[in-house]
Amino acid sequence: MNWQAMKSIYLFEMARTRRTLLQSIVSPVLSTSLYFIVFGSAIGSRIQNIEGVSYGSFITPGLIMLSLLTLCISNGSFGIYFPKFTGTIYELLSSPVSMPEILVGYVGAAASKGLIVGAIILGTAYFFVDVTIQHPLLMITFFVLTAITFSLLGFIIGIWATNFEQLSLIPSLVIPPLTFLGGCFYSINMLPPLWQTVSHFNPVLYLVSGFRWSFYGISDVNPWISLAIIIAFLGVCLVLVSWMFRTGYRLKS
Amino acid sequence: MPKSIISVERLTKTYANGFEALKGVDLEIAEGEILALLGPNGAGKTTLISIICGIVTPSGGRVLAGGHDVVRDFRETRALIGLVPQELTTDQFETVWNTVSFSRGLHGKKPNPAYIEQVLRDLSLWDKKDFMLRQLSGGMKRRVLIAKALSHEPRVLFLDEPTAGVDVNLRKDMWQVVGRLRESGVTIILTTHYIEEAEEIADRVGVIDGGRLLLVEDKVTLMKKLGAKQLILELSEPLGAIPEALSGYGLRLENEGQALVYDYDGHDQTDRIGPFLQALSAAGISFKDLSTRQNSLEDIFVSLIGERA
Ligand SMILES: Nc1ncnc2c1ncn2[C@@H]1O[C@H](COP(=O)(O)OP(=O)(O)OP(=O)(O)O)[C@@H](O)[C@H]1O
Numbered sequence: 295m296n297w298q299a300m301k302s303i304y305l306f307e308m309a310r311t312r313r314t315l316l317q318s319i320v321s322p323v324l325s326t327s328l329y330f331i332v333f334g335s336a337i338g339s340r341i342q343n344i345e346g347v348s349y350g351s352f353i354t355p356g357l358i359m360l361s362l363l364t365l366c367i368s369n370g371s372f373g374i375y376f377p378k379f380t381g382t383i384y385e386l387l388s389s390p391v392s393m394p395e396i397l398v399g400y401v402g403a404a405a406s407k408g409l410i411v412g413a414i415i416l417g418t419a420y421f422f423v424d425v426t427i428q429h430p431l432l433m434i435t436f437f438v439l440t441a442i443t444f445s446l447l448g449f450i451i452g453i454w455a456t457n458f459e460q461l462s463l464i465p466s467l468v469i470p471p472l473t474f475l476g477g478c479f480y481s482i483n484m485l486p487p488l489w490q491t492v493s494h495f496n497p498v499l500y501l502v503s504g505f506r507w508s509f510y511g512i513s514d515v516n517p518w519i520s521l522a523i524i525i526a527f528l529g530v531c532l533v534l535v536s537w538m539f540r541t542g543y544r545l546k547s
Numbered sequence: 548m549p550k551s552i553i554s555v556e557r558l559t560k561t562y563a564n565g566f567e568a569l570k571g572v573d574l575e576i577a578e579g580e581i582l583a584l585l586g587p588n589g590a591g592k593t594t595l596i597s598i599i600c601g602i603v604t605p606s607g608g609r610v611l612a613g614g615h616d617v618v619r620d621f622r623e624t625r626a627l628i629g630l631v632p633q634e635l636t637t638d639q640f641e642t643v644w645n646t647v648s649f650s651r652g653l654h655g656k657k658p659n660p661a662y663i664e665q666v667l668r669d670l671s672l673w674d675k676k677d678f679m680l681r682q683l684s685g686g687m688k689r690r691v692l693i694a695k696a697l698s699h700e701p702r703v704l705f706l707d708e709p710t711a712g713v714d715v716n717l718r719k720d721m722w723q724v725v726g727r728l729r730e731s732g733v734t735i736i737l738t739t740h741y742i743e744e745a746e747e748i749a750d751r752v753g754v755i756d757g758g759r760l761l762l763v764e765d766k767v768t769l770m771k772k773l774g775a776k777q778l779i780l781e782l783s784e785p786l787g788a789i790p791e792a793l794s795g796y797g798l799r800l801e802n803e804g805q806a807l808v809y810d811y812d813g814h815d816q817t818d819r820i821g822p823f824l825q826a827l828s829a830a831g832i833s834f835k836d837l838s839t840r841q842n843s844l845e846d847i848f849v850s851l852i853g854e855r856a
């Protein structure tokens with residue numbers, strides 16, 4: 295194992311965050327604070343409690359997930375796409391580093407950034423609403439697994455993308471509808487029956503719901519199914535990325 | 548010849564679009580030598596280097612570096628090798644110091660600021676260490692790429708067209724650096740389009756075109772071939788045979804006895820032509836006209852490429 299190389303990639307990526315602090319940390323925290331003010335305090339005060347939880351508290355896990363997903367995908371994809379774009383990928387390919395080590399470096403950094411921002415948002419939430427975490431272990435499991443899985447998805451997108459448009463295709467066109475319709479802001483029990491059924495095909499629903507269960511013990515779906523689904527999705531991403539590595543897909547000619 | 552540090556055996560490469568960029572290359576590179584790979588655009592130089600360094604997957608044949616297979620034992624081989632790519636590919640927003648240190652880390656080496664400092668000083672980059680790459684000129688970026696390649700103390704250094712877009716001064720600096728590296732025992736392989744460059748710096752010269760290695764020759768041997776000159780005399784009267792008196796000169800008759808050809812070494816400083824012409828007039832041979840012909844590396848190059856076409 296080339297630990298030194300993994301560490302170098304990880305620290306290099308983390309250092310980039312420090313340079314782009316505004317974009318990578320301040321902006322997601324600011325936008326979620328706005329969500330808390332608008333939905334939590336202003337509108338939320340007119341909305342009745344959901345299963346005994348105030349609206350502002352109810353949306354907190356969903357908001358954290360929303361930021362976590364988006365950030366992990368964008369960090370994960372950008373991290374590997376950028377060297378491909380500038381050509382500095384030659385260095386990774388000609389170093390005594392295996393593909394899994396490259397993966398650990400980039401995905402580890404992307405997930406860490408997501409987790410840092412997620413934790414900051416959680417901290418911010420305490421200022422605006424009541425937050426309780428009933429099942430801290432499960433909460434951390436969801437939190438970390440989601441960060442890793444979606445950073446990995448981002449990494450796959452970064453390898454697949456051949457231009458900036460493709461790079462932003464999934465984060466900007468696929469993820470927002472999935473997260474907004476995934477029950478970040480409501481319980482799917484509030485939806486008409488047809489849409490409830492449709493929602494069950496949205497993987498994000500399981501993430502948000504399971505995560506929320508770890509906070510308040512309430513959920514739209516069984517939390518263990520949520521956990522199984524995220525693990526299954528992680529498995530799919532791992533299979534995909536290992537295929538990419540084996541074939542040198544869009545990395546090596 | 549000393550033992551090979553790199554050995555390329557029947558190497559072929561067909562790109563995904565079906566293009567055959569390498570058509571069976573065999574090449575042995577001795578430890579400590581400077582080898583220049585000479586060839587026109589699209590010859591396959593970069594492809595060859597990229598396979599050795601691990602950027603491109605070979606289609607057939609194999610490459611050993613330090614006795615290890617570059618595909619199977621990539622950790623061993625890539626740790627030996629430093630690569631300066633042809634394109635100026637840099638992370639524009641990084642500082643010189645960070646990018647060079649990063650390269651060392653990628654190669655699994657513990658940080659060694661003193662060594663990095665030495666490399667940067669040797670390449671006259673020390674005062675630029677905190678500059679971002681986008682603040683540097685093209686020639687300085689090229690030096691940063693060299694520094695990155697040297698950051699992990701490689702035993703073999705590949706320089707893919709190091710002098711493209713580089714001015715005379717930097718070229719001189721670069722050759723000095725190359726010279727120092729060679730003294731420290733580093734094997735250097737560089738590609739170039741320029742014959743003079745190969746002559747100036749290399750121990751051996753390889754000529755590559757159309758995916759084939761047409762020739763690899765010691766520079767001295769090559770220069771001997773290059774030094775070969777011919778004096779051609781258009782005779783007033785055709786000769787049937789070389790006169791007895793001139794037998795020591797290794798003369799040839801051409802063009803049905805109308806031209807007399809004298810081969811000599813142009814690098815030899817002793818005066819050959821004067822005595823020869825005296826001997827000629829002593830033998831009573833007169834001529835209408837005279838001309839000389841010289842082989843240049845260019846001639847060899849052109850004739851090699853011509854033969855193949
Ligand atoms: N990824 C690729 N896919 C298809 N063909 C390629 C690819 N890379 C290179 N080639 C082709 O392979 C041939 C050899 O290219 P290579 O870059 O090795 O040449 P070179 O000798 O380095 O040329 P130059 O002096 O211009 O740098 C060229 O015809 C090129 O078009």
Ligand SMILES: [Mg+2]
Pocket residue numbers: 592593594633707
């Ligand atoms: Mg080239």
